[in-house]
Amino acid sequence: MSVLSxxxxxxxxxxxxxxxxxxxxxxxxxxxQVAGVFFSVVMFYYISRLFGSSANPYLSAYGGExxxxxxxxxxxxxxxxxxxxxxxxxxxxxQVTGTLEAMFTTPTRPITLLIYSSLWSFIYATFEVAVYLxxxxxFFGFQIGQANLLSVLVVLFITILAFSSFGILSAGFVLFYxxxxxxxxxxxxxxxxxxxVYFPVAILPKFLQFGSNLLPLTYSxxxxxxxxxxxxxxxxxxxxxxxxxxxxxxxxxxxLIFFNTALSRAKDxxxxxxx
Numbered sequence: 001m002s003v004l005s006x007x008x009x010x011x012x013x014x015x016x017x018x019x020x021x022x023x024x025x026x027x028x029x030x031x032x033q034v035a036g037v038f039f040s041v042v043m044f045y046y047i048s049r050l051f052g053s054s055a056n057p058y059l060s061a062y063g064g065e066x067x068x069x070x071x072x073x074x075x076x077x078x079x080x081x082x083x084x085x086x087x088x089x090x091x092x093x094x095q096v097t098g099t100l101e102a103m104f105t106t107p108t109r110p111i112t113l114l115i116y117s118s119l120w121s122f123i124y125a126t127f128e129v130a131v132y133l134x135x136x137x138x139f140f141g142f143q144i145g146q147a148n149l150l151s152v153l154v155v156l157f158i159t160i161l162a163f164s165s166f167g168i169l170s171a172g173f174v175l176f177y178x179x180x181x182x183x184x185x186x187x188x189x190x191x192x193x194x195x196x197v198y199f200p201v202a203i204l205p206k207f208l209q210f211g212s213n214l215l216p217l218t219y220s221x222x223x224x225x226x227x228x229x230x231x232x233x234x235x236x237x238x239x240x241x242x243x244x245x246x247x248x249x250x251x252x253x254x255x256l257i258f259f260n261t262a263l264s265r266a267k268d269x270x271x272x273x274x275x
Contacts (some may be wrong), residue, residue: 012116034131041135044070058200062225068142072225073197075132078125079156080191080217082118083163084184087171090117095174110263111256114171122160144228151227151234155220158244162216165251168259175262191217216247 048067056064063069090113094103104110136142170183194201194208195217201209212218223240226232234241 012119033128037128037131038135040074041071041132041140044074045136045140058202061230063229067136067140068229069200069225070198071132071136071142072228073221075129076156076159076221076224077192077195077197077217078128079122079160080163080188080195082121082125083160083167084170084188085167086118086121087114087164087167088174088184090114091171091174104263104267111168111259114168118164118167146231147228148231148233151232151237152224154234155223155227155237155241155244158241158248159216159220159224161248162220162244162251165248165255168252168255172255172259172262175259175266191215194218196221216244219243219247 045067048065048070051066059066059069103113106113133142133144137144166183166187173183190211191197194204194212195215196212197217201212201218201222204212219240223232223237223244226237
């Protein structure tokens, strides 16, 4: 590996190491989070037993069982939570600790700093998803052998880009107003309700299904369920992937413009150092 390549990896590694060391210093928190995942899986397993076969007509595209459907929903929803929160949290922590001005006056571009600060959170979210699926497989018979790994990875990559555009918008909003960011709350709540996390979108009234079609989570979960439960190849996920890519292609540039505008205003007003 060249010296240039090592130099490029130094900064993201430093951020990952910092966040990893911070995470392992709170061992009780780690244990409680894993326990929370386990109890969540248990709860939805018994809810699925209560439903029996009544939900099957709406779940035929995903194998007909509610538990695998909801397990994938609650597991992969973690990526949306991370994408919506981590960028704004980075800005807010910098404001509270008084390090934001120093951070944004370094030679590294501000958006690059935000990306590096988010790396550990996305890695940890992946770990949590793995724990959800592990508990489902080991204790409740969740079948994962037919999953198409390539399809899952492609969907996740585009999903994270699409979700992150809304998180960067949230970070820009925090730069503008310091607190009270409504984007994460409103978008996250709408996505949880309309995006197919807990129940199929098909059971919603037509006007709510229309609202669901405006959310990237809908396309992400639908394609992930197809890839994991039905082993769908990438070629069969073309429509959902195209829509997710459109969200990313439009959302990322717009969110970056908004964030850079907010940052320029904060620098002009000298408010980066204000809490």
